[in-house]
Amino acid sequence: MSKKPGIPKGTRDFSPVEVAKRQYIMSAIKKHFETFGFQPIETPSFENSETLMGKYGEEGDRLIFKILNSGDYLSKVDDTVYDDRNSTRMTKFISEKALKYDLTVPFARYVVMHQNEIDLPFKRYQIQPVWRADRPQKGRFREFYQCDADVVGSNSLWQEVEFVQLYDAVFNELKVDGVTIKINNRKILSGIAEVIGAKDKLIDFTVALDKLDKIGEEGVKKEMLAKGISEEAIDKVQPLFSFSGSNENKLDQLASLLSNSEEGTKGVEELGFIIDAINTLGLKSSKLELDVTLARGLNYYTGAIFEVTAPENVKIGSIGGGGRYDDLTGIFGLKGISGVGISFGLDRIYLVLEELGLFPDVLEDTIDVLFINFGEQEALASLKAIGSLRAAGVKAELYPDAAKMKKQMGYANKRNVPFVVMIGGEELANNTAVLKNMTEGTQETLNMDELSKAFKK
RNA sequence: GUGGUUGUAGCUCAGCUGGUUAGAGCGCUGGAUUGUGGUUCCAGAGGUCGCCGGUUCGAACCCGGUCUUCCACCCCA
Numbered sequence: 001m002s003k004k005p006g007i008p009k010g011t012r013d014f015s016p017v018e019v020a021k022r023q024y025i026m027s028a029i030k031k032h033f034e035t036f037g038f039q040p041i042e043t044p045s046f047e048n049s050e051t052l053m054g055k056y057g058e059e060g061d062r063l064i065f066k067i068l069n070s071g072d073y074l075s076k077v078d079d080t081v082y083d084d085r086n087s088t089r090m091t092k093f094i095s096e097k098a099l100k101y102d103l104t105v106p107f108a109r110y111v112v113m114h115q116n117e118i119d120l121p122f123k124r125y126q127i128q129p130v131w132r133a134d135r136p137q138k139g140r141f142r143e144f145y146q147c148d149a150d151v152v153g154s155n156s157l158w159q160e161v162e163f164v165q166l167y168d169a170v171f172n173e174l175k176v177d178g179v180t181i182k183i184n185n186r187k188i189l190s191g192i193a194e195v196i197g198a199k200d201k202l203i204d205f206t207v208a209l210d211k212l213d214k215i216g217e218e219g220v221k222k223e224m225l226a227k228g229i230s231e232e233a234i235d236k237v238q239p240l241f242s243f244s245g246s247n248e249n250k251l252d253q254l255a256s257l258l259s260n261s262e263e264g265t266k267g268v269e270e271l272g273f274i275i276d277a278i279n280t281l282g283l284k285s286s287k288l289e290l291d292v293t294l295a296r297g298l299n300y301y302t303g304a305i306f307e308v309t310a311p312e313n314v315k316i317g318s319i320g321g322g323g324r325y326d327d328l329t330g331i332f333g334l335k336g337i338s339g340v341g342i343s344f345g346l347d348r349i350y351l352v353l354e355e356l357g358l359f360p361d362v363l364e365d366t367i368d369v370l371f372i373n374f375g376e377q378e379a380l381a382s383l384k385a386i387g388s389l390r391a392a393g394v395k396a397e398l399y400p401d402a403a404k405m406k407k408q409m410g411y412a413n414k415r416n417v418p419f420v421v422m423i424g425g426e427e428l429a430n431n432t433a434v435l436k437n438m439t440e441g442t443q444e445t446l447n448m449d450e451l452s453k454a455f456k457k
Numbered sequence: 458g459u460g461g462u463u464g465u466a467g468c469u470c471a472g473c474u475g476g477u478u479a480g481a482g483c484g485c486u487g488g489a490u491u492g493u494g495g496u497u498c499c500a501g502a503g504g505u506c507g508c509c510g511g512u513u514c515g516a517a518c519c520c521g522g523u524c525u526u527c528c529a530c531c532c533c534a
Contacts, residue, residue, distance in 0.1 A: 134533075
């Protein structure tokens, strides 16, 4: 048993059916990325560690897969570092490359490196695997695909509006009804923190607030207190805990709550613009929801924050996310370039479609016709016929061995092949072929011309 | 990284409080049917019970470790 091969934790093999289903999702995403004007790029599977490390917070560093240096990497390690036996500190001496953790940071690196060849605003999309050294659980893998679309070089809020439409277009195409596109704005969160006098605790505050739907009001308050946020401060944000009504309604409440904060007011304005525009333009099947508790994601979001959640009856959490980052390329030395983008979680969308039974049946791909193998001469004649069928776009194959009929027929049967052609001794002599319909069980003898015509649609 | 959970034939799973040769269904191979599948019937192959160690006269079953699965936390797609 132990001799059996295995694959690493959190990785998967994909069978032909699974690949077909994944491609179905990917092509829907790709189609809309392209109709929205995005162009594809690809970046390497692994980057220099320094490109990735420190970009996702402390937690992120832990989850980055590090690649061991080639050669005799230990001999180059300094004695003091070696004797220290501190893994974190040792890492940079024995590993200088790492598997990419997301598509956004490598994209920022790409923009900086290729700034002279890019025309701004630059709209790119990217569909590639990423890796995280996380513990697997439902909808969470160590290798998974992200499908990202980002725009750099434009501060326009119309981009945000278009991304909402893009999410809607893709999920509508995939026939997933009832997707919620949640939207928030970092400036609103900062504004709230400012108004309650906890500006220095912005991250702790937002992380706690984000858990509202999970641990409830009391839980959130408890966590905030534990993080050193005062009771008066928590009292001031009380309205947030029972935030309800229409998006416009929420905006009004936020506007008055944040009237003393310049930044917060800006955030309310930005959100108002996006929500107004979407109200006028309309969405096909998703709904846009202002959610002040939304604080997910990376520390670099500065404006809009997006998160897409699956329809209520599917418990999978978020299937996409994104936001605006005013200065992402700044970390690589290119200041003043704003970016905004969204991401689709392919593997999670797959689980949603599977659970809702939304994959089309036609994805079960098979060949159109199997030729039974009766021996050398017969196989040769079969391959002649197969050649002209293939030229006409028919998926045809010859059973490779002159095995027993039962076996060959059984193979056709198991692969759901709709037609079988038999060219045996008799047919060989008469230059004919027997075409059998496997679902009806009927068959007829045809000459070669009639055979190729039979498959013309 | 923390806590819990799972592992028996190719697959899905039984297996009593530890007691002789570990079972079923499906699948697989062969035959009934030497050029006609999906149905039926008959026969057969296939397991060092995840791995390592311990307790015991005796371990699939108890204990420890390890790997794997799934779940929750952290975090996230």
